[in-house]
Amino acid sequence: MKINRTDDILTSDFMAQPYWWERSPRPNLDVPTLPTSVDVVVVGSGYTGLCAALQVARGGRSTLVLDAEDAGWGCSSRNGGQISTSIKPDYHALARKHGPETAFNIVKEGHNSLAWIKAFVAAEAIECDFLVPGRFHAAHNPREFEILARDIANQPKGLEVPAHVVPRAEQRRTLGTDSYHGGVVMEAHASLDPGRYHQGLLERVLATGATIVPHCPVTALNKTSGGFTVVTSRSTVQARDIIVATNGYTGSLTPWLRRRVIPIGSYIIATEPLAPDVMDRLFPSQKVISDTRKVVYYYRPSPDRTRILFGGRVTSGETDPLRSGAMLRRDLIGIFPELAEVKISHSWMGFVAYTFDELSHIGSHDGLHYAMGYCGSGVAMAGYLGTRVGQQVLGLAEGRTGLVGASFQTRPFYTGTPWFLPASVAYYRWRDGASA
């Protein structure tokens, strides 16, 4: 969608869609007649759905992937392409809640997901600008810097990761700003081009003979003696197994899951191309960046180092990319004042899925297999758990994960509409600002 506006902050060719879609346009798939019966229907064609489909199809199951929109239309072609170990609560918080063994297993799954994506991209030879440049996690106040430095010095035994502290005095060698108070570099964290990664996955799934059908919302899943009748906008399909891979777009189709995920908007802008010396000054390397704010900023140079891709949760449910784009640009300039005149060429958003315990969940309920709830960190975890849920459908022992120790919770009166979000985001933004 092209926006017809050329005011001060937008380039003349501004697009209200992901920057990644220019290099990887949404796939133009044939829309075949739906089969009447398959072994497995996968609902959702992002990383979770495609990695699950790859497993079951390679395991010999006839597989049909259905998406309400274009293939990969959800978060999987909209994200920042930053790859971390994906588990939000730290080991100590998890140990207090679940005991040390379960906590260890949960954190370990985060490490496993990072190792998995690196090995997977290499084994499948997916060309997606995969790099391991490290991630600079920047402290937005001196207290957070102390906490980061202390945590790096006292990592739980058996869960150590390569990392080093960057004091504020040396920060400009890592990131061209004085607006942080130092930070830590997580050396094994990686990055990729999300659109190219999704395209590579899609090609591999199609190569198995599986069918991917876009613009075909699933509207009901009715249990039968041998599985499910899958009602879609086009026709019905009988399936033995269903994998639900709808994450932040989980809706009324699966009310039990909908009560367990909280859709939260995440937003990104791309700047216009910047001069090489500006890029080199602001981003001396390809490291990706995040910070300690509760309402986090995450950003990076584009894979070709021509522009900055700047993301954050500037609001909770705003869907107008012009409004979110203006907010993100203001915050970008707050970090890099020399960009006061910068224009933005792209602005977009997507809905991530938070959970009440800030953990991802995988399992089955009422016969439906699912993996979701990546809490905004799903580039590795979605594919990793998609693979595991596919293995579960095949009955393979590898499908078991260390996340089984945490039950998938909801809260009384929560039905899937997060009425509490605007107030929470406003409060946390205020708190981040007050503590900066």
Ligand SMILES: Cc1cc2nc3c(=O)[nH]c(=O)nc-3n(C[C@H](O)[C@H](O)[C@H](O)COP(=O)(O)OP(=O)(O)OC[C@H]3O[C@@H](n4cnc5c(N)ncnc54)[C@H](O)[C@@H]3O)c2cc1C
């Ligand atoms: C702006 C943004 C930035 C992000 N940045 C990062 C990052 O830097 N690093 C990171 O690790 N993670 C990041 N994430 C999160 C990450 O992208 C997601 O966790 C991951 O892509 C989830 O993949 P998925 O396949 O589970 O879901 P999605 O890719 O969202 O796919 C779900 C699909 O389900 C389909 N669907 C829903 N209901 C139905 C139905 N009834 N019938 C058929 N289809 C249906 C939707 O159309 C959608 O295509 C970001 C997300 C966003 C939005």
